[in-house]
Amino acid sequence: MSHTYSLLVSLFIPVCCFAVVLGxxxxxxxxxxxxxxxxxxxxxxxxxCLWCISSQKCIDYPVKNILPPHSVCPLSDARWGMCWVNFQALIISISVIAVVIIIAILVCCFRCCKCENIG
Structure with a gap:
């Protein structure tokens, strides 16, 4: 049984690697x-690629910067990943969600500390 299992494994791994390379x-x-x-x-x-609506240009995403500089494309006109995602709205949304999560964590921590002090 062990010999059969090792034979199957030794055949399975090269076949999978070959399939990945072909794919x-x-x-x-x-x-x-x-x-x-x-x-x-x-x-x-x-x-x-990064699409700039105002200039109708497709440019390489400036990977040295987290966000594309205004000289490349204004944030409100920059699109990356999906055409409907506005960088400016995305940044504001993520910031609001992050603040809400941090406040929720802090409230939970303070409530837990208060419950431990009472008990």
């Missing part, structure tokens, strides 16, 4: 500027 595809174009003056959907098919 990988090369990306057709990684230069985002080629997609300029097309559409937001076409630009964002490449994950590393």
């Amino acid at each position: 990988q595809t090369t990306s057709p174009v990684t230069n985002c500027t080629v997609k300029s003056n097309t559409s937001c959907d076409e630009c964002l098919k490449i994950v590393s």
Whole structure:
């Protein structure tokens, strides 16, 4: 039984690795500027691209910065990942959610400390 199991495992691993290698595809174009003056959907098919609505340009996401600088594209006009996601609204939403979560955690901690002091 042990010999059969080790034989199956020794055959299974190379077959899986071969299937993964065959399943990988090369990306057709990684230069985002080629997609300029097309559409937001076409630009964002490449994950590393940023679409700027005001200039109708597709540019490489400035990875050195967390957020794209205003000189590249204003936050309200920048799209990355999905065309309907506005960076400015996303930042405000995430900030509000983070503050609510932090306040909830602090309230829970203070209530637990108060209950321990009473008991």
